[in-house]
Amino acid sequence: MDSERGDIEDLSTIADLDEDILLREISSRYLQDKIYTYVGDILIAVNPFKDIDIYGPHYSQMYKNIPQSSRPSHIYAVADAAYQALTGHNGKTPGNQCIIISGESGAGKTESTKLLIKQIVELCKGNTQLEQQILKVSPLLEAFGNAQTNLNDNSSRFGKYIQLQFNDGHCK
Structure with missing residues (x-):
């Protein structure tokens, strides 16, 4: 591999990805507080x-209406990609979206959902009443x-x- 350990945002770009490389890269990223990695x-x-400062308003804004590959891997990018596909962003046909969150006990599924x-x-468009209800x-x-x-x-x-x-891009 040409890049430094832990610098690869999307492990599917590695030609000969195997279990050892996957674990080594995720471990290296984790030690750098890079808790998200695409495959x-x-x-x-x-x-x-522990608390990692990657969820404030700055990060929320940073992951709005951007291609997934143009920013570091992040759960906000997943939300944005689903929303863009749902609303037909960039002239694409809108379609239903599904996000599945799975993992072992203590993996952070509840926090990821939130x-x-x-x-x-x-x-x-920031329907905070809906967010608060959920x-x-x-x-x-x-x-x-x-x-x-x-x-x-x-x-x-x-x-x-x-x-x-959703109706016209707004949550109901």
């Missing part, structure tokens, strides 16, 4: 178990469906299906 259209997120929803609502439901569900595990004091023990409907 094609898939975003791998590694829970940093970040995605926050960015999608921001892209929908985010306020989470603690209610968590009260009935979360439990303490070895890895997480407040681990979700249930699956969540969230469907957002």
Whole structure:
């Protein structure tokens, strides 16, 4: 490989990608607080178990209406790509979108979901009332469906299906 370890944003660009290279690159990126890595259209997120300043308004703005490959890998880029495809950005035919978040207990799925929803609502012209309604439901569900595990004091023990409907690019 020609680049430094941990500098590759999209591992699908590596010609001879194997498990060792994948793990080495993700590990190197994690040690540099680069918790997101693409493998094609898939975003791998590694829970940093600490605060990393990559989610403020500056980052939200940075990932609006941009090609996925033009910025570092980030969950906001996934939200933006889905929104652009949904609304038919750049003259493309609009289409339904689906984002699947999966991982082991403690992987950060709940936080990733919150970040995605926050960015999608921001892209929908900032319907903060909708965002607040969605985010306020989470603690209610968590009260009935979360439990303490070895890895997480407040681990979700249930699956969540969230469907957002859009009309002319606005969340309903």
